[in-house]
Amino acid sequence: MPSPTTATSPATKVLLTGASSGIGAALATELCRRGHHVWLGARRVDKLQGLVEVIGAAGGTAHAVTIDVTDHVACAATIVALDQACGGFDVVIANAGVGGRHTSVWRTTPQDAKEVIDTNLTGALATILPLLPLMRARGRGHVVGMSSLAADLTQPMAAVYGASKSALTYFLDSVAPELEQKGIAVTIVHPGFVKSEMTSKNTFPMPFLVDTDVAARVIADAIVGRRAWLRFPLPLSMTMGVANLLPRSWRARLVAGGAAK
Numbered sequence: 001m002p003s004p005t006t007a008t009s010p011a012t013k014v015l016l017t018g019a020s021s022g023i024g025a026a027l028a029t030e031l032c033r034r035g036h037h038v039w040l041g042a043r044r045v046d047k048l049q050g051l052v053e054v055i056g057a058a059g060g061t062a063h064a065v066t067i068d069v070t071d072h073v074a075c076a077a078t079i080v081a082l083d084q085a086c087g088g089f090d091v092v093i094a095n096a097g098v099g100g101r102h103t104s105v106w107r108t109t110p111q112d113a114k115e116v117i118d119t120n121l122t123g124a125l126a127t128i129l130p131l132l133p134l135m136r137a138r139g140r141g142h143v144v145g146m147s148s149l150a151a152d153l154t155q156p157m158a159a160v161y162g163a164s165k166s167a168l169t170y171f172l173d174s175v176a177p178e179l180e181q182k183g184i185a186v187t188i189v190h191p192g193f194v195k196s197e198m199t200s201k202n203t204f205p206m207p208f209l210v211d212t213d214v215a216a217r218v219i220a221d222a223i224v225g226r227r228a229w230l231r232f233p234l235p236l237s238m239t240m241g242v243a244n245l246l247p248r249s250w251r252a253r254l255v256a257g258g259a260a261k
């Protein structure tokens with residue numbers, strides 16, 4: 001049975017995109033286990049319905065919502081309507097993302113870039129921005145962005161993905177002071193390699209690969225603690241910090257073949 005957020009407060013209402021698999025599905029399960037009510041957004045609604053049933057059978061509360069974050073207008077309209085219907089989200093987690101092609105610049109096309117940026121950057125903004133005026137009016141809220149350790153260290157073969165995550169991190173870090181003035185917290189999450197549908201396609205080494213459930217617990221702790229930043233796992237994050245001190249040519253050799261997702 002889930003334990004309530006506190007003995008007296010109502011359950012936190014959470015909107016989570018990218019909840020049909022991987023980190024999102026595990027995070028939804030973990031948040032519901034802790035007593036939060038989670039609206040699960042993604043395109044594969046059959047997977048969301050299955051997860052809603054599993055969560056419900058364990059005593060949790062979740063709702064499935066079809067959201068395509070690349071349909072920016074419809075995404076925003078759906079989220080505003082959901083916010084009104086549920087009485088206002090306390091937390092929004094922009095987690096939906098695609099990995100794009102792990103490939104050389106010589107094989108990168110503008111269409112590759114559009115798909116990844118439309119999802120990972122503009123899709124995240126289409127999830128977050130419509131809720132900000134509503135959270136501001138309530139004087140409280142919490143925005144969580146699922147970026148990546150890829151934003152911390154430039155890697156070969158991951159240019160478009162890394163650019164999309166760097167941009168998301170920049171955006172969230174840039175707006176955080178304005179939002180915090182209005183009572184809206186911002187948490188930026190930089191995971192390393194986590195087991196998921198996305199990473200199951202990778203053919204390169206993934207150092208310090210983290211189990212999905214472990215990642216979900218670590219991320220849930222950061223959200224509940226309203227932490228500004230979460231970077232994990234620590235050994236990979238620290239290695240990247242050191243690698244960043246190296247000249248570009250050394251760094252490229254060091255991370256070649258092991259670019260973080």
Ligand SMILES: NC(=O)c1ccc[n+]([C@@H]2O[C@H](COP(=O)([O-])OP(=O)(O)OC[C@H]3O[C@@H](n4cnc5c(N)ncnc54)[C@H](OP(=O)(O)O)[C@@H]3O)[C@@H](O)[C@H]2O)c1
Nearest residue numbers: 018020021022023043044068069096097193194196197198
């Ligand atoms: N796994 C890692 O190592 C890792 C590391 C750092 C950051 N991340 C980030 O973590 C997030 C989750 O990734 P994951 O690893 O859990 O991969 P995943 O299992 O492939 O999950 C991606 C999720 O995003 C959803 N999604 C993709 N395009 C969407 C769209 N247009 N509209 C709505 N939802 C969409 C997918 O749902 P549908 O296909 O059903 O729409 C799915 O639920 C991503 O932002 C990823 O970049 C992952």
